[in-house]
Amino acid sequence: MxxxxxxxxxxxxxxxxxxxxxxxxxxxxxxxxxxxxxxxxxxxxxxxxxxxxxxxxxxxxxxxxxxxxxxxxxxxxxxxxxxxxxxxxxxxxxxxxxxxxxxxxxxxxxxTAYRTGAAGAVAADVLARKNSRTVGIVGTGTQGRMQVLALKEIFKIDEVWAWDILEDSAERYAKEMSERIGIEVNAFAEIEDVVRGVDIIVTVTPSRQALVKKDWISEGVHINAIGADGPGKQELDPHIVAMADKIVVDSLAQCRKIGEIQHALGQNLITENDVHAEIGQILIGEKPGREADKEITLFDSTGLAxxxxxxxxxxxxxxxxxxxxxxxxxxxx
Ligand SMILES: NC(=O)c1ccc[n+]([C@@H]2O[C@H](COP(=O)([O-])OP(=O)(O)OC[C@H]3O[C@@H](n4cnc5c(N)ncnc54)[C@H](O)[C@@H]3O)[C@@H](O)[C@H]2O)c1
The missing domain is CATH 3.30.1780.10 (ornithine cyclodeaminase, domain 1)
Structure with missing residues (x-):
């Protein structure tokens, strides 16, 4: 050329x-x-x-x-x-x-679809427990699919639990994805059932209010918060952000304005000093990833050009x- x-x-x-x-x-x-x-x-x-x-x-x-x-x-x-x-x-x-x-x-x-799925996998690779097997999906749209496809490249996932605000969407997802990836994918009517006790939680909705409650979060879980990528968008109770042992963001400059952490910062539940790292800092060895099985880790993704x-x-x-x-x-x- x-x-x-x-x-x-x-x-x-x-x-x-x-x-x-x-x-x-x-x-x-x-x-x-x-x-x-x-x-x-x-x-x-x-x-x-x-x-x-x-x-x-x-x-x-x-x-x-x-x-x-x-x-x-x-x-x-x-x-x-x-x-x-x-x-x-x-x-x-x-x-x-x-x-x-x-x-x-x-x-x-x-x-966009693939690079967002891939972001979740890159983060979980350094933040989730290596033996993670179960994934809870909150939101069964495009990203609900992409996130699982990407996580499967890194982890030996053997069960996916899925919830959506539209029950039939979660059911369609379960049928389609179990055929597509050849592992057990089940739809649940209650969001709590896909979050409690799972190894990796992925939130991928355009919600503007907290969907996932603090009481459902178990020790050792990793959360990929993907859906909140605009002002006012929110999927997690901000107390979950505050209780995480490690808060990791893609870009602090973006996440403070449009990411999941905007709410915890706005309510003074955390300060920017509580953000452990930008994900790249972990990848280059400047900051540690997961250090103990019982840590609760959170990745806040807003998507970078x-x-x-x-x-x-x-x-x-x-x-x-x-x-x-x-x-x-x-x-x-
Ligand atoms: N972080 C990033 O880099 C990045 C990249 C792409 C998309 N996103 C965001 O991820 C979210 C999902 O994107 P998508 O492409 O999968 O969208 P989608 O429309 O394909 O799927 C969204 C799903 O969420 C459900 N839903 C809609 N409103 C809801 C609500 N208020 N509460 C709970 N569930 C609801 C829908 O039924 C649907 O199944 C959006 O907010 C999008 O902006 C983020």
């Missing part, structure tokens, strides 16, 4: 280039680069498109390690179903860090190698 050429990749092409194993490695690399200060991430731009019941998040940045500038424009348009359209889309644009020349435009929907850039970079390299996509000349140069 010439310097002025851009590779356009469809959702199917992106999907074929990004298996979960590679995504997990890419997300790990992204967190490491972030911890080493080789990433620049400006704050997320949020647009409310009230006239069409929609919202748009623009996440951007660059990662020196990959030599890439990336921007993801991701939407949630909640009336799209009336038009037979998906409830949101994401597009990623990559540019070369050295020259700023655009190199790729690709679907970002699959990348660096994850998108890392995964999109993997896709770009693989697509070039496989001769996939449509090459076009965007500029006159």
């Amino acid at each position: 010439l310097m002025s050429e851009v590779l356009i990749l469809s959702q199917d092409e992106v999907q074929s280039c990004l298996p979960m194993g590679k995504t997990i490695q890419a997300v790990r690399d992204a967190y490491v680069a972030f911890a080493k200060g080789r990433v620049q991430l400006p704050p997320v731009v949020h647009l409310d498109v009230k006239q069409y019941n929609g919202e748009v998040d623009i996440k951007s940045g660059f990662v020196e390690d990959f030599g890439i500038i990336g921007t993801k424009i991701a939407s949630g348009y909640y009336d799209n179903h009336k038009l037979g359209l998906p409830p949101g889309v994401a597009v990623i644009v990559l540019m070369d860090l050295k020259t700023s020349m655009p190199i790729a435009v690709m679907d970002g929907t699959h990348i 660096a994850q998108d850039i890392a995964a999109a970079h993997v896709v770009y390299k693989q697509a070039r190698e496989n001769g996939l996509g449509h090459v076009t000349k965007l500029l006159n140069t």
